[in-house]
Amino acid sequence: MKNIAASITISAIAATGVEAQEERRRIAPAAVYDVAPGLGHFTDEVLFGEVWERKELAPRDRSLVTVSAIVSTGKTAQIAAHVGAALDNGLKPAEIGELITQLAFYSGWPNAISAVEETKKVFDARQIGAVGNSEDARMELEATAEAARKAIVDTTVAPTAAVLSDLTNRVLFGDLWRRPDLSARDRSLVTMSALIAIGQPEQLPFHANRAMDNGLTAAETSEVLSHIAFYAGWPRAMSAVPVLKHVFEKRKE
Amino acid sequence: MKNIAASITISAIAATGVEAQEERRRIAPAAVYDVAPGLGHFTDEVLFGEVWERKELAPRDRSLVTVSAIVSTGKTAQIAAHVGAALDNGLKPAEIGELITQLAFYSGWPNAISAVEETKKVFDARQIGAVGNSEDARMELEATAEAARKAIVDTTVAPTAAVLSDLTNRVLFGDLWRRPDLSARDRSLVTMSALIAIGQPEQLPFHANRAMDNGLTAAETSEVLSHIAFYAGWPRAMSAVPVLKHVFEKRKE
Amino acid sequence: MKNIAASITISAIAATGVEAQEERRRIAPAAVYDVAPGLGHFTDEVLFGEVWERKELAPRDRSLVTVSAIVSTGKTAQIAAHVGAALDNGLKPAEIGELITQLAFYSGWPNAISAVEETKKVFDARQIGAVGNSEDARMELEATAEAARKAIVDTTVAPTAAVLSDLTNRVLFGDLWRRPDLSARDRSLVTMSALIAIGQPEQLPFHANRAMDNGLTAAETSEVLSHIAFYAGWPRAMSAVPVLKHVFEKRKE
Numbered sequence: 001m002k003n004i005a006a007s008i009t010i011s012a013i014a015a016t017g018v019e020a021q022e023e024r025r026r027i028a029p030a031a032v033y034d035v036a037p038g039l040g041h042f043t044d045e046v047l048f049g050e051v052w053e054r055k056e057l058a059p060r061d062r063s064l065v066t067v068s069a070i071v072s073t074g075k076t077a078q079i080a081a082h083v084g085a086a087l088d089n090g091l092k093p094a095e096i097g098e099l100i101t102q103l104a105f106y107s108g109w110p111n112a113i114s115a116v117e118e119t120k121k122v123f124d125a126r127q128i129g130a131v132g133n134s135e136d137a138r139m140e141l142e143a144t145a146e147a148a149r150k151a152i153v154d155t156t157v158a159p160t161a162a163v164l165s166d167l168t169n170r171v172l173f174g175d176l177w178r179r180p181d182l183s184a185r186d187r188s189l190v191t192m193s194a195l196i197a198i199g200q201p202e203q204l205p206f207h208a209n210r211a212m213d214n215g216l217t218a219a220e221t222s223e224v225l226s227h228i229a230f231y232a233g234w235p236r237a238m239s240a241v242p243v244l245k246h247v248f249e250k251r252k253e
Numbered sequence: 254m255k256n257i258a259a260s261i262t263i264s265a266i267a268a269t270g271v272e273a274q275e276e277r278r279r280i281a282p283a284a285v286y287d288v289a290p291g292l293g294h295f296t297d298e299v300l301f302g303e304v305w306e307r308k309e310l311a312p313r314d315r316s317l318v319t320v321s322a323i324v325s326t327g328k329t330a331q332i333a334a335h336v337g338a339a340l341d342n343g344l345k346p347a348e349i350g351e352l353i354t355q356l357a358f359y360s361g362w363p364n365a366i367s368a369v370e371e372t373k374k375v376f377d378a379r380q381i382g383a384v385g386n387s388e389d390a391r392m393e394l395e396a397t398a399e400a401a402r403k404a405i406v407d408t409t410v411a412p413t414a415a416v417l418s419d420l421t422n423r424v425l426f427g428d429l430w431r432r433p434d435l436s437a438r439d440r441s442l443v444t445m446s447a448l449i450a451i452g453q454p455e456q457l458p459f460h461a462n463r464a465m466d467n468g469l470t471a472a473e474t475s476e477v478l479s480h481i482a483f484y485a486g487w488p489r490a491m492s493a494v495p496v497l498k499h500v501f502e503k504r505k506e
Numbered sequence: 507m508k509n510i511a512a513s514i515t516i517s518a519i520a521a522t523g524v525e526a527q528e529e530r531r532r533i534a535p536a537a538v539y540d541v542a543p544g545l546g547h548f549t550d551e552v553l554f555g556e557v558w559e560r561k562e563l564a565p566r567d568r569s570l571v572t573v574s575a576i577v578s579t580g581k582t583a584q585i586a587a588h589v590g591a592a593l594d595n596g597l598k599p600a601e602i603g604e605l606i607t608q609l610a611f612y613s614g615w616p617n618a619i620s621a622v623e624e625t626k627k628v629f630d631a632r633q634i635g636a637v638g639n640s641e642d643a644r645m646e647l648e649a650t651a652e653a654a655r656k657a658i659v660d661t662t663v664a665p666t667a668a669v670l671s672d673l674t675n676r677v678l679f680g681d682l683w684r685r686p687d688l689s690a691r692d693r694s695l696v697t698m699s700a701l702i703a704i705g706q707p708e709q710l711p712f713h714a715n716r717a718m719d720n721g722l723t724a725a726e727t728s729e730v731l732s733h734i735a736f737y738a739g740w741p742r743a744m745s746a747v748p749v750l751k752h753v754f755e756k757r758k759e
Contacts, residue, residue, distance in 0.1 A: 031373045032366070034383040035346075038354035038432055039365055041386075046424055047362065054416070072739075074581065075327065075363035077370075093541075101544035108703075108739040109553065110581035112545055113538070117583075120537045130540040157744070160751040163560070163732035164743060171552055172740070179544055197361075199453065200705065200741040226416035233325075233361040234425065235453040237417060238410070245413040284626045285619070287636040288599075291607035291685055292618055299677055300615065307669070328580065328616035330623075452706065479669035486578075486614040487678070488706040490670060491663070498666040 047230050057223040059089040064186060065193045065224055067091075067099060069231040071115045072107035072194035079118035084126075093123060094131045098181035099190050105172060106194045136180035141173065142213070149173065149206070185214035193224065197232035201243040208247045218248055300483050310476040312342040317439060318446045318477055320344075320352060322484040324368045325360035325447035332371035337379075346376060347384045351434035352443050358425060359447045389433035395466070399426065402459070438467035446477065450485035454496040461500045471501055553736050563729040565595040570692060571699045571730055573597075573605060575737040577621045578613035578700035585624035590632075599629060600637045604687035605696050611678060612700045642686035648719070652679065655712070691720035699730065703738035707749040714753045724754055 026033075028043035052062060063086035070078050083096060091099075096119060104112035123129075150169055158165035177187065188211035195204045208221060221244060229237035279286075281296035305315060316339035323331050336349060344352075349372060357365035376382075403422055411418035430440065441464035448457045461474060474497065482490035532539075534549035558568060569592035576584050589602060597605075602625060610618035629635075656675055664671035683693065694717035701710045714727060727750065735743035 032369050035369045035372050035376060036350035036353045036365070037384060037386050038351055038429070038434060039357050039369065042354065042357065042424070042429070043362070046420070051420075056416075069361075070363055073327070073361070073363070074579070075361075075367070076583070077329070077367050078363040097542035098544055100542045101548065104545050104548065104736075105740050108575075108579070108581075108742075109549070109736050110576055110579070110584040111739075112542070114581075114583050116538050116541045116545065119541050123541060131543060133543050157747050160747050160754060161728045161731045161743075163562075163729060164735055164747070167552070167557075167732055167735070168740070171548070176544070176548070181544060195741060198705070198739070198741065199451070200745065202745055203741050222414045223416060225414040226420055229417055229420070230357075230362050233364075233451070234358050234421070235448060235451065235456050236361075237414075239453065239455055241410050241413050241417070248413060285622050288622045288625050288629060289603035289606045289618070290637060290639050291604055291682070291687060292610050292622065295607065295610065295677070295682070296615070299673070304673075309669075322614075323616055326580070326614070326616070328614075328620070330582070330620050331616040452704070475667045476669060478667040479673055482670055482673070483610075483615050486617075486704070487611050487674070488613075488701060488704065488709050490667075492706065492708055494663050494666050494670070501666060 051227060051230060054223065057220050057227060060086075060091060061189065061220065061224075062227055063089040063091055064099070064189055065227050066231050067096070068103065068190045068193035069197040069228050071100060071103050071111055072197050073232060074107075074111045074114065076114045076118060079115055080122050083119050083122045087122070087126065087128075093128050094134065095182050095186065097131045098179065099186075101179075102176065102182065102187055102190050103194055105176060106191050107198055134179070134181040138178040139180055139184055141177060145210075145213070146173065183214075185211065185216055188214055189216055189224070192221075193228060196225070196228050196236055196240045199236050199239065201240050204240060204243045205247050208244060209251070212247075212251065218251075221248075304480060304483060307476065310473055310480060313339075313344060314442065314473065314477075315480055316342040316344055317352065317442055318480050319484050320349070321356065321443045321446035322450040322481050324353060324356050324364055325450050326485060327360075327364045327367065329367045329371060332368055333375050336372050336375045340375070340379065340381075346381050347387065348435050348439065350384045351432065352439075354432075355429065355435065355440055355443050356447055358429060359444050360451055387432070387434040391431040392433055392437055394426065394430060398463075398466070402426065436467075438464065438469055441467055442469055442477070445474075446481060449478070449481050449489055449493045452489050452492065454493050457493060457496045458500050461497060462504070465500075465504065471504075474501075557733060557736060560729065563726050563733060566592075566597060567695065567726065567730075568733055569595040569597055570605070570695055571733050572737050573602070574609065574696045574699035575703040575734050577606060577609050577617055578703050579738060580613075580617045580620065582620045582624060585621055586628050589625050589628045593628070593632065599634050600640065601688050601692065603637045604685065605692075607685075608682065608688065608693055608696050609700055611682060612697050613704055640685070640687040644684040645686055645690055647679065647683065651716075651719070655679065689720075691717065691722055694720055695722055695730070698727075699734060702731070702734050702742055702746045705742050705745065707746050710746060710749045711753050714750060715757070718753075718757065724757075727754075 026040070026044050027048045028040045032043060033040035052059070057065075063082065067079070067082050067086050070082055086096060087093070100112050100115045100119065103115070150173070153165050153168050157168065177184075182190070188207055191207045192204065192211050195201065195207060212218065212221060225237050225240060225244065279293070279297050280301045281293045285296060286293035305312070310318075316335065320332070320335050320339050323335055339349060340346070353365050353368045353372065356368070403426070406418050406421050410421065430437075435443070441460055444460045445457065445464050448454065448460060465471065465474060478490050478493060478497065532546070532550050533554045534546045538549060539546040558565070563571075569588065573585070573588050573592050576588055592602060593599070606618050606621045606625065609621070656679070659671050659674050663674065683690075688696070694713055697713045698710065698717050701707065701713060718724065718727065731743050731746060731750065
């Protein structure tokens, strides 16, 4: 957490100055305490003092969830600070780039393009050069699950929107999801976080199952909910609860 | 309304110049008439000429609703003008700070942090210093309603998301909602406005009932809908209508 | 497409420099390739190399859909580039102004005001002066459909929200929708695109039918879905599929 505190305080929020050295470290900048002292309290005591400290989800995962929530909801002003924290928490530059690519499809190009611009500033400041495509082999999708997915799209989407169906099969699942630049588990976690954050739980069961099929535990999935509540608001997290409840129950059967 | 017009025209939208002295006062800046004359017409004739003038909801309440809608949907560019108008309409600086704190939980930290930054500029320009926490006693939640609320969270949220459930009970309803820095009625109005604006009507019945339990009248609640339609769009307001209809009917039984 | 590429590359995304002259033209700026090479690939190969090139929807319509998606979701940073492209694709300045006016009502005033500011910069750079109101006659709404619409609002909205109902009948359908500054077909296409982009499919059937009643073909409507998936994200497009499926089926009966 030292790293998160440091990168958020220093790189993104100028001049917290003395406050940062106080007996209890403040991450919330002075302006928060000046304008909304309650928000300062909850930021330092609960969000950074408690939630980010919980061991049930690794700091790298918390950064993945946080950046996904912020990018997918278009909160441009907060991207640089959290991309900095994500690098400190172990996300590789190429993984951050690929997270943004994934979210172009799952939350729209404008969010992704704005995220690129903010991320470029962080990369430049840290002298991180151009990121290359991974040279690893393309990832294989699990054949049965992929066939089932395709059948659903062909049946439910194609008759109404043939081009959308084709792009889904050929570009998303034929290309994007097979790119080796982000692991299958991380890619699903990014997608799941975005769907919760943008309030689109309809497609959540598919991606939550995919995340858990690829190694995310149920305990981690549940922890994602309490983390994301702070970055996308309680209502979005609460609306995802019954959806994930159903997913958990189905997987136990 | 003079104050709203003045603070919005002068503090936020530079140089409306001659137009502002015209026989019928224009609040919409000249650029609106240049690019979208229809929007100028609707802004001055309907939004400011009619809606803000209606007596069925006090200007202070209209500001509370407007700022809540703008902050919760992340419309950073419009925050300063409407915070200025809110101060002119009688909201105290500490109440605005607490509104932002409330919306951190109900629409996510990034919106609240951006709102702090914009509000700080307005406070600085008006030489409003650091806001302190209220020294009033913590607010008591109505015991039966609070027990019922907790039972629902314990039953429906805890089994899927234990930490989210704990934070809801301990931090939101054990701390945030009891802070005396914003009245119970205003806090519910802020929350209700945010839920309508972000398109999250699932949790609206609980908070609309809470708002009315704490003094908001049904007529005011209905007026909130027509006001918020302008700041969050007609579709969000329309989707809230059947939800509030159900709430009104239940309360009459 | 040459125009889109040119205006987006040159007017909005500074200094793509050498890349722009490469054997295969790149529209994605260099920063996209540096930070997220996958996003560069999908932008140039799929979004601009394939989707924008499809003949099933005219470039002018694609611009109408794109600008509507971007304005209604508040993606301010991308507005100028796409307003420039829209002008190149044949949208008149007055039509863009009226599109913004329409979206004030369908996605809230803050989005429209920010869109005006961005559009003003583009108009100024191209020496486009103040846009006037059309002098054409007001448009007539089809009497039976309008009577049916009004009856629904009077029955379902008025008892809960009398003012919202009155504004809907008097201002939206009595004034906005009758303005001759944007054709009935385009106005419905703009509204439909916004409803899909903001994730509000409840009101989509009404406006999709209106768009098709006014000349949008089913093939074009379907193509809107695949186009908008890139600008508002796949989940929003996917959630609109069953709604449009139902609309298409009803119209065949």
